Amino acid sequence: MARKLRVWVDQQTCVGNAMCEAIAPKVFRLNDNRQSEVADPAGDSVEKILEAAENCPVSAIFVEDAETGERLFP
Amino acid sequence: MTMDAPIQDDMFTADVIADPYAYYGRLREEDPVHWNEKYELWVITRHDDLVWLTRHHELFSSAVFKNDPRPAYPAIDESDLGLYEYVKNYQGSQFIQHDRPEHLEMRRVMHGYFTPKSMEAWRPFVQAAVKELLDAAEEKGSMDVMRDLATPLPVLVIAEMMGVPREDRPYIRELAEKLLYIGRGEYDRMKPLTEGMRGMIEYVSPLVDRRIVDPGDDFISVLARGEKQGIFTRHEVLVNTSLLLLAGHETTINLLCNGTLSFIHHPDQWALLKQDPARHAKRATEECLRYDSPVVSIQRIAAQDVELRDKVLRKGDRLRWFISSANRDPEAFTNPTTFDITRHPNPHVAFGSGTHHCLGATLARVEGQEVFKALAERFPGLQVEADGLDYQPSITFRSLKSLPITWH
Numbered sequence: 001m002a003r004k005l006r007v008w009v010d011q012q013t014c015v016g017n018a019m020c021e022a023i024a025p026k027v028f029r030l031n032d033n034r035q036s037e038v039a040d041p042a043g044d045s046v047e048k049i050l051e052a053a054e055n056c057p058v059s060a061i062f063v064e065d066a067e068t069g070e071r072l073f074p
Numbered sequence: 075m076t077m078d079a080p081i082q083d084d085m086f087t088a089d090v091i092a093d094p095y096a097y098y099g100r101l102r103e104e105d106p107v108h109w110n111e112k113y114e115l116w117v118i119t120r121h122d123d124l125v126w127l128t129r130h131h132e133l134f135s136s137a138v139f140k141n142d143p144r145p146a147y148p149a150i151d152e153s154d155l156g157l158y159e160y161v162k163n164y165q166g167s168q169f170i171q172h173d174r175p176e177h178l179e180m181r182r183v184m185h186g187y188f189t190p191k192s193m194e195a196w197r198p199f200v201q202a203a204v205k206e207l208l209d210a211a212e213e214k215g216s217m218d219v220m221r222d223l224a225t226p227l228p229v230l231v232i233a234e235m236m237g238v239p240r241e242d243r244p245y246i247r248e249l250a251e252k253l254l255y256i257g258r259g260e261y262d263r264m265k266p267l268t269e270g271m272r273g274m275i276e277y278v279s280p281l282v283d284r285r286i287v288d289p290g291d292d293f294i295s296v297l298a299r300g301e302k303q304g305i306f307t308r309h310e311v312l313v314n315t316s317l318l319l320l321a322g323h324e325t326t327i328n329l330l331c332n333g334t335l336s337f338i339h340h341p342d343q344w345a346l347l348k349q350d351p352a353r354h355a356k357r358a359t360e361e362c363l364r365y366d367s368p369v370v371s372i373q374r375i376a377a378q379d380v381e382l383r384d385k386v387l388r389k390g391d392r393l394r395w396f397i398s399s400a401n402r403d404p405e406a407f408t409n410p411t412t413f414d415i416t417r418h419p420n421p422h423v424a425f426g427s428g429t430h431h432c433l434g435a436t437l438a439r440v441e442g443q444e445v446f447k448a449l450a451e452r453f454p455g456l457q458v459e460a461d462g463l464d465y466q467p468s469i470t471f472r473s474l475k476s477l478p479i480t481w482h
Contacts, residue, residue: 012419012421015427015428015431016128016129016427016428016429016431017428017431018428018429019181019182019185022178022182033129034129034130054189054191055185055189056190057185057188057189057431057432057435057436058190058435059190074191
């Protein structure tokens with residue numbers, strides 16, 4: 001059973017660079033403001049989601065273990 | 075400039091170069107989507123319009139050199155038209171001069187090198203470089219922030235990232251100086267500009283050859299990998315290496331000089347920074363980026379007819395969005411003309427926005443934070459040592475020509 005994640009994007013920080021959407025398109029999508037939001041936190045592997053978070057140029061993506069609350073990124 | 079006079083369209087006059095905030099600020103208030111008759115381009119000055127258009131990259135092409143058939147502006151010497159073709163071809167190969175899908179593919183080759191986490195790992199190197207430069211300045215007793223700190227620092231960092239030998243750095247700076255003519259207005263600017271471009275290609279070419287056979291963890295190796303993957307041609311590898319070298323240092327120079335000058339002009343904020351430099355450095359750097367931004371404006375070409383406010387931009391029209399006015403838009407910032415190093419949130423657009431958001435933003439931030447912190451710790455009595463300060467005649471960069479200071 002894959003680890004369940006809580007993933008969110010800080011809208012005050014997101015600049016719509018959209019690299020997260022390019023890396024994990026099932027997890028992140030752009031809203032009407034062209035900012036990223038989470039469509040499905042289980043849409044891709046933990047590794048891909050962490051890769052997307054790490055590649056955010058403004059560190060707007062946060063990832064936690066949904067069950068333990070452990071912060072996985074940043 | 076009196077407020078009743080009609081808006082004049084020459085953006086290269088001494089007045090506008092010295093104080094872009096008055097001119098573009100007036101446009102923002104009176105005609106935020108302004109057709110500039112003289113240069114035949116749209117001038118976009120509001121913060122919300124800038125954010126909207128940079129995030130609708132499918133409507134506004136970044137392939138400016140490829141998609142703009144019009145002659146150079148301001149005008150160039152007619153005998154230099156051949157050189158201008160060379161410039162268009164060279165600039166057109168930069169990844170930032172591409173749209174999706176190519177832009178995404180090219181950016182992804184380099185993007186991983188510049189993540190906030192990997193740039194943070196460069197902080198100790200930046201700190202050591204700042205210390206070395208300030209030690210030398212302290213011994214001398216005065217400095218030109220431009221010549222002695224802001225120029226060498228980013229060159230030291232970028233050259234280290236590229237894996238360029240130490241002894242070649244003055245030559246790199248010399249070439250980069252010539253490349254800066256891209257944003258200026260001199261009639262005969264094509265000659266130094268093309269010399270810089272050709273010089274870069276000649277210099278970088280053998281470095282790429284070596285990295286293709288013997289890759290390392292430097293960013294020329296990163297680009298060489300892009301060539302092996304078929305994403306970059308060799309010409310694109312060469313042009314983009316020199317792009318990263320130039321982009322990584324000219325803009326940082328402006329952040330460091332303009333920021334230092336902002337502190338000198340606002341003693342209360344300088345006093346606040348000095349109280350606890352480590353605590354204030356981050357937000358102070360963001361405010362320096364907002365208040366006197368390193369980049370004044372960026373160009374695009376309308377990819378289709380677009381309605382913006384009460385105007386229609388036609389496919390093929392060129393436009394420039396002005397960071398300098400957006401970052402002082404009262405709709406986006408309270409007290410926009412106040413330099414406030416505790417400002418938060420600070421949604422400035424000094425690095426642009428959207429898919430083309432500055433690749434080197436984190437590195438610039440680290441360099442700014444370390445410099446302003448070190449200056450506050452070591453030179454609390456900063457003063458300008460000149461009567462008047464001059465800016466380069468550019469509508470792309472906000473570049474001081476020099477910034478001589480003392481601290482006694």
